[in-house]
Amino acid sequence: MYVYFQEWHARLMIERSKAIKSPTVHYQLAGTKKIQQELARPGAVEKYISDNTAVNKIRSTFVGQHSLDLDGEGDKAVLLGINRPHDFVLKPQREGGGNNIYGEDIKDFLVKHQNSEERLGYILMERIYPWPxxxxxxxxxxxxxxxxxxxxxxxxxxxxxxxxxxxxxxxxxxxxxxxxxxxxxxxxxxxxxxxxxxxxxx
CATH class of the missing domain: 3.30.470.20 (ATP-grasp fold, B domain)
Structure with missing residues (x-):
């Protein structure tokens, strides 16, 4: 997304202007996997929407999303992915096709990076199997x-x-x-x- 300082500086300049942004930095961040994972946590949707019926409808569309942070919660998610790789997708903070990790490749990746900061760039998401x-x-x-x-x-x-x-x-x-x-x-x-x-x- 933004690799160099000049890119971040240009984005800041755009955000400070009165131009209509498409997308705004808020929308762009909301589309990242990590923010989606945080919004799926209990209480997150309720922080922004007070209508319980609307909250329940929104939550009914969610699938399990697990942090791979270097902590106890992340360690549990790593073990989930290793033991049940076909139930999940490893999603990186990147856009476009060809970046997700599936099946036995999840197990291989998590075993290799079990104690590495490399895993911080991913979330473990419950896999959706749509009807054919x-x-x-x-x-x-x-x-x-x-x-x-x-x-x-x-x-x-x-x-x-x-x-x-x-x-x-x-x-x-x-x-x-x-x-x-x-x-x-x-x-x-x-x-x-x-x-x-x-x-x-x-």
Missing amino acids: QKNHLLKVGEDIRLCDIVNEIGIYGVYIGDSDTEYENKQVGHLMRSKTLGVDEGGIAAGFATLDTPLLVE
């Missing part, structure tokens, strides 16, 4: 064929506000991607998945 369905995937250089696929959908929103006032907060679209069943990674640009369109039925 049939579809045709269109990919450059590959034959079109009917195959078993799984989907992932992301919802886009627009939020404009300042410390006192919310001016705009609405859903504006979505992105759906599909990949062949059994493929771990899901990045479109990395070539693992393809764009798709949901068929809405009543």
Whole structure:
């Protein structure tokens, strides 16, 4: 994300300006794996939302996320990953496809870095196994064929506000991607998945 001082300085300059940021540094941080893991902790959502019904709906979408900090909690998570690698995904603080660690590779990584600061750059997340369905995937250089696929959908929103006032907060679209069943990674640009369109039925 930001490696050198000049990058951080440029970001600070943008944040201090009156320009509309897309995304703001708050939204960018909220999208990191570590912040997502912290928001999944008991009491975190409740700190920002007082409506218990809304809180329960939000929490119903969560999966287990475990810190790999160098402490007792992190040590327990390491053992979870070593003993049940196929139940989890190791997610690093990076974006784009090709960076997650799956299956037996989780066990190998955690055994190797069990007592290393290298593990701090990851979180251990409960793996989601979506239900498969049939579809045709269109990919450059590959034959079109009917195959078993799984989907992932992301919802886009627009939020404009300042410390006192919310001016705009609405859903504006979505992105759906599909990949062949059994493929771990899901990045479109990395070539693992393809764009798709949901068929809405009543």
